[in-house]
Amino acid sequence: MIDKIVHSMAEAMAGIRDGSVVLIGGFGSIGQPNALIDGLIEQGAKDLTVVANNAGVGHTGLARLMEVGRVRKIVCSYPRTSDPVVFEGLYRAGRIELEVMPQGTMAERMRAAGAGIPAFYTPTSVGTKLAEGKEVREFAGRQYVLEEAFFGDVALIEAWEADRWGNLTYRSSARNFNPVMAMAAKLTIAQAQHIVDLGVLDPEKIGTPGIFVNRVVHVPYGEPTVT
Amino acid sequence: MSASAAADASTTCKPWTREDIAARAARDIPEGFYVNIGIGIPVLVANYVPAEREVIIHSENGILGMGPEPEPEAINRWLINASKKYVTLRPGGAYMHHADSFAIIRGGHLDLCVLGAFQVAENGDFANWSMSDTDMPSVGGAMDLAVGAKQVWVLMEHTTKTGESRLLRRCTYPLTAVGAVKRIYTNLAVIDVTADGFAVRDMAPGLTFEALQDVTDAPLRMAN
Numbered sequence: 424m425i426d427k428i429v430h431s432m433a434e435a436m437a438g439i440r441d442g443s444v445v446l447i448g449g450f451g452s453i454g455q456p457n458a459l460i461d462g463l464i465e466q467g468a469k470d471l472t473v474v475a476n477n478a479g480v481g482h483t484g485l486a487r488l489m490e491v492g493r494v495r496k497i498v499c500s501y502p503r504t505s506d507p508v509v510f511e512g513l514y515r516a517g518r519i520e521l522e523v524m525p526q527g528t529m530a531e532r533m534r535a536a537g538a539g540i541p542a543f544y545t546p547t548s549v550g551t552k553l554a555e556g557k558e559v560r561e562f563a564g565r566q567y568v569l570e571e572a573f574f575g576d577v578a579l580i581e582a583w584e585a586d587r588w589g590n591l592t593y594r595s596s597a598r599n600f601n602p603v604m605a606m607a608a609k610l611t612i613a614q615a616q617h618i619v620d621l622g623v624l625d626p627e628k629i630g631t632p633g634i635f636v637n638r639v640v641h642v643p644y645g646e647p648t649v650t
Numbered sequence: 651m652s653a654s655a656a657a658d659a660s661t662t663c664k665p666w667t668r669e670d671i672a673a674r675a676a677r678d679i680p681e682g683f684y685v686n687i688g689i690g691i692p693v694l695v696a697n698y699v700p701a702e703r704e705v706i707i708h709s710e711n712g713i714l715g716m717g718p719e720p721e722p723e724a725i726n727r728w729l730i731n732a733s734k735k736y737v738t739l740r741p742g743g744a745y746m747h748h749a750d751s752f753a754i755i756r757g758g759h760l761d762l763c764v765l766g767a768f769q770v771a772e773n774g775d776f777a778n779w780s781m782s783d784t785d786m787p788s789v790g791g792a793m794d795l796a797v798g799a800k801q802v803w804v805l806m807e808h809t810t811k812t813g814e815s816r817l818l819r820r821c822t823y824p825l826t827a828v829g830a831v832k833r834i835y836t837n838l839a840v841i842d843v844t845a846d847g848f849a850v851r852d853m854a855p856g857l858t859f860e861a862l863q864d865v866t867d868a869p870l871r872m873a874n
Contacts, residue, residue, distance in 0.1 A: 450711040451734040453727075503788035505734055514786060523779075523787045526710060527752030527794030534749040546797040547756060550828035552780075553793065595728035595745060596711050602747040630747070646727045 427589040428639045432462035435640045439468045446575035446604040447475040454597035456581035456614045457484035458642040469493045478502035478510035500526035532573035537606025542571045578608035585615035589636030590629045605635040614642040663857035665837040673698040675835045683761040689733045690766030691805040710791040712751045715743025756798040763799035767806050769821045772847040772868040774831045777823035796827030808836035815867035849873035
């Protein structure tokens with residue numbers, strides 16, 4: 424019997440190594456898997472490269488992971504979000520590396536990784552600093568920048584409902600990066616507010632099919648309170 | 651610009667507020683348009699689209715058919731906009747993941763995107779993500795939007811806090827995109843970006859063309 428549901432955070436985090444590339448879902452704190460991030464802090468992996476849209480809010484979740492010194496580098500599109508106190512301090516002190524990536528390029532690079540596409544051309548960033556050093560090619564009279572697939576060792580994602588096969592649903596705009604990150608990592612770990620029996624989820628509404636998910640943890644934390 | 655010119659401009663005219671700028675841009679969006687609104691003043695546009703006009707607003711974080719801010723008792727805590735503020739979904743709205751959201755953006759499906767900016771140049775170049783090599787650069791979805799939407803409008807203050815023009819011959823900050831901007835709404839004027847540079851369509855009440863030119867680094871002309 425396939426059962427991806429694990430019953431402890433230690434089990435969920437087993438095997439995550441120092442130096443891993445960790446994809447973390449969410450847009451601000453909505454859809455950000457804070458319980459898994461706390462589990463990763465507890466597990467102890469360090470020297471991490473984290474990929475997330477923002478660079479943490481306040482002192483919880485991703486911000487806390489950075490605050491306890493586990494993150495060597497962050498790849499994100501928008502660090503200057505509301506209340507990035509922890510990141511800002513580390514960045515100003517030169518204690519964390521930042522790579523800024525256009526948001527759509529970030530999403531598509533991970534989608535490509537999950538979809539078996541090694542690289543693609545995009546019009547985004549042509550003529551800007553973020554295209555420096557990258558191959559530019561013309562198609563039908565317009566210029567495009569070559570971007571490569573971006574893989575994660577681990578993806579930490581947040582879902583609304585899950586079953587034991589790892590099928591996931593999402594809630595409203597908390598879907599965001601979670602489905603593409605689930606596709607792009609070797610090990611995808613999801614936290615879900617609700618665990619339901621196999622067959623209960625409406626197949627028409629499954630946002631991430633279980634094939635992209637390795638482990639599921641039940642985290643019924645209620646409503647997100649911070650954005 | 652001289653200090654006295656700035657003083658003249660501010661004493662004789664009533665600049666538009668951020669809300670006025672957003673409301674003015676919202677009025678100009680045609681029925682049936684698919685529009686992305688970015689952070690800053692643009693995010694206010696969602697509050698000013700006339701209720702009877704079907705304009706479908708897209709938010710980069712995976713919302714198509716975004717509505718205005720909710721009443722406090724009707725907040726959905728999983729539903730935020732690009733500025734991380736609570737919003738609503740209009741009947742007929744849809745959610746999508748980030749890769750699909752940016753396929754909408756990059757794939758040329760949006761009629762318009764409305765962005766904030768630090769600077770716009772007379773050739774349509776604009777800058778809105780980084781002011782120097784030492785600040786905290788934050789690009790978000792701006793570079794994708796700028797190349798993907800059929801039209802780009804910028805909503806911003808006409809000058810910086812220290813009175814420097816944000817409308818320039820050439821941008822001095824790192825570019826977000828080349829030749830992308832079609833129209834600018836500021837607290838002082840509505841200006842088209844044309845092959846012949848900036849063309850003024852409208853000015854704040856009481857402002858003269860001369861006073862507007864005084865606070866604008868690039869040359870202006872009145873639109874036909």
